[in-house]
Amino acid sequence: MNDLTFGIIKPDAVRAGHTGKIIDRIIADGFRIRAMKLIHMTLEEAEGFYAVHRGRPFFTELTRFMSSAPCVVMALEKEGAVKAWRDLMGATDPAKADEGTLRKEFANSIGENAVHGSDSEENAQIEIAYFFSQIELV
Numbered sequence: 001m002n003d004l005t006f007g008i009i010k011p012d013a014v015r016a017g018h019t020g021k022i023i024d025r026i027i028a029d030g031f032r033i034r035a036m037k038l039i040h041m042t043l044e045e046a047e048g049f050y051a052v053h054r055g056r057p058f059f060t061e062l063t064r065f066m067s068s069a070p071c072v073v074m075a076l077e078k079e080g081a082v083k084a085w086r087d088l089m090g091a092t093d094p095a096k097a098d099e100g101t102l103r104k105e106f107a108n109s110i111g112e113n114a115v116h117g118s119d120s121e122e123n124a125q126i127e128i129a130y131f132f133s134q135i136e137l138v
Contacts, residue, residue, distance in 0.1 A: 004071060005088075006138075007083035007129035014038075018071055018106045022115065025102060026076065029088050035075040043053035043067045047114045049130055073131045081108065082124055085117045093137035 009022050020060065041049070047064040078084050089104045090101025093115055097104035107113040118124035128137070 002032070002077045002079050003081040003121065003124075004125045004128060005076050005078075005085045005121075005124045006116075006118045006131075007076050008066075009072040009074070010112070010114055010116060011065060011071050012108055012112035013106050013114040014071055015069050016106070017024070018114065020071045022102060022106065023072075025088065026074075029084070030078055031081070032077040032138060033074055034077050035070060035128075035136045037136075038070050038072050040132070041067045049127070058111070065111065070076070075128045075132055075137055082118055082121055086119070089115050089117050105136055 007026075009019055012066070013022060015020065023033070023036075043063060046066040050059065050063055053062065058077075062101070065105050088096030088102055090103035090107075092103070093110045094103045094107035094113060097107070101104055102115050103113050106115075
């Protein structure tokens with residue numbers, strides 16, 4: 001069985017009209033989309049999702065940004081999904097991201113970096129469950 005990871009197409013990329021291009025790249029890279037929806041997080045939902053970062057200097061800016069406009073949340077399946085998704089996303093800083101990565105192509109800055117991905121299998125499970133019920137994973 002393949003592994004699952006969690007991804008977000010962030011408000012900056014959705015606002016810029018890159019959603020379809022990013023989804024095309026996800027599929028072309030061999031991921032199966034198990035669940036996906038367009039949402040607009042409230043500030044409270046963003047704070048809950050990023051609670052692990054509460055107290056860090058970027059927390060307020062991050063949660064305001066993530067609740068500023070719609071984003072696309074996804075459960076993605078592939079062998080070695082967490083690493084494969086992080087490799088496709090590229091470095092957090094788009095200036096340091098490798099050519100061919102989503103952040104190199106679509107991100108504006110470290111703060112508005114187009115996509116989010118789980119950093120571990122454990123966090124992927126937690127993040128998927130935050131946005132999707134078991135019945136939504138198809």
